Amino acid sequence: MAAIRQTHPLLRAAKGAALFFYLAFALFPLYWLLKISVTPDRLIYSEGTALWPKTTTLDNFRSILFQSDFLSYFANSVTVSLGTAAATTLIAAGAGYAFSRFDFRGKRIVIALMLVTQMFPLLMIIAPIYKIVAAVGLLNSLTSLIITYTAFNVPFATFLMQSFFDGIPKDLEEAAMMDGCTRFQALRKVILPLTLPGLGATLGFVFTAAWSELLFALMLISKNDAMTFPVGLLTFVSKFSVDWGQMMAAGVLALIPSCLFFIFIQRYLVQGLTSGAVKG
């Protein structure tokens, strides 16, 4: 009966307007990015602020891909983000599993440590990290970025993985262990296949976080051939500040990996949080 409940037409119109407002607010900046990236250079000054240019071109993308260093920035960022995502997920899966299944001495201390790392300003450690990385000779190397980003992301990823493990009944691996598996075998053969979606979501979160990190990359990388995408783009912006079309084409390219992962994980976003809220 609730379905045929009448809503006031004015109320319905207001809701429609609100829906439209949020959609426009969310998408307009991205639309603009795309629009300028396909606007031919000669039209930028005359039609920079028009809603859609008279003619479009892919020249900006072509020059970004083939006549600039962006492919190498892109490759560096992919290496760093994939390396960070893989290392973090592996470490966090272990820690999340321990939090979910064991009651051990020092558990509360470890949780407190992890919470502390989420609260203090990360910029506090930018100077010490620079000094340490310089001392071990890893400045301008992607390894240093992977190690730092992994540490930054482990606490959050651990809590995420713990919530996924909590959703899997303990009986499953206990049955396997009863049948003679060690805990590690049970984890590998029984639990791991069940938590693949969780592993995927964690990989995605960490990948996007590593993909967008800027300040530590700026500090630790100064050589052009080791630059990640954010650093490369920012350097490009400060050097060629009028090549609008090319900058925005690079921006559109930087958007692609994050959007792919987002489409993949957004399904879990509300679900995961909702189940957490119900439980907790």
Added chain:
Amino acid sequence: MTTTHAKATSGETRAWRSAYWRWLVEPYFYIGPAVLTIVLVMLVPLTIGISYSFQSISLLKPFATSWVGFENYAALWSDAKFWRALGNTLRWTLGSLVFQFSLGLGLALLLNTTFPMKRLYQALVFLPWAVPTFLSALTWAWLFNPVIGPLPHWMAALGLLSEPYNILGDPALAMWGPIAANVWFGVPFFAITLLAALQSIPAELYEAAEIDGASAWQRFTKITLPFLAPMIAITVMLRTIWIANFADLIFVMTGGGPAASTEILSTYVFNTAFRKLDFGYASAIAVALLLLLLAYAVVLLWARRRFVKL
């Protein structure tokens, strides 16, 4: 007799050993790598960072490193730029938070109703959250640029600006640029969190209230808000700390300028470390920021215990 006894003992030993392994050693095998990474890459540098704030340590003067006690803090106390950055941090955090929260709450309430193509809609309005921060910053900086962006022209047409110029270059208005980008980027986060909380409110409560003749507004203020309150309190507190620390948007959009009008404490830390290479002073600012945030958290937790009975 003796053999069975011996057997029993060895069985017991084995059982004891396996219990020992399972409860005293095995957990650390799983948690170890995480603890090791965090301690080595975050907590050790954090301690070193705090010690830097008591040293004179600058990359430009590599041989003049020495312990200076509270000298950096004394300099900080009389540094007008620091106090200005503190005020800017408050403006930045409060401005971003108010809009992020109210728009996020509105979006969560909308998404808690039914309408056609909701899944697609939800994916699209959450998209800004997935955009890398440096890119959000650049995109908004470009939107505010009068040559290629529409915003100055729109604001001039609405009479907000006398002529279409770049507000990022105007010390009086520049802070609104990064705030706009931050609101755009942060609304999905609040919407997701609040939506999750909304969906955990039992539907029976609304049905009962409706039967008793409660209006929509009454249902909102008497059921929805009280149920959301704990979630709102914890989210706002964590988000405040996060926003106050968040330097990327401002650094990319204005670099703290013009005339330090958008310099907040965290960009001041970064600019001092990255541009001036003065690690000692940068660490002192960072410690001050940490202490302020700690004080804020303590006050808020105290107020919550004192005034909200949950």
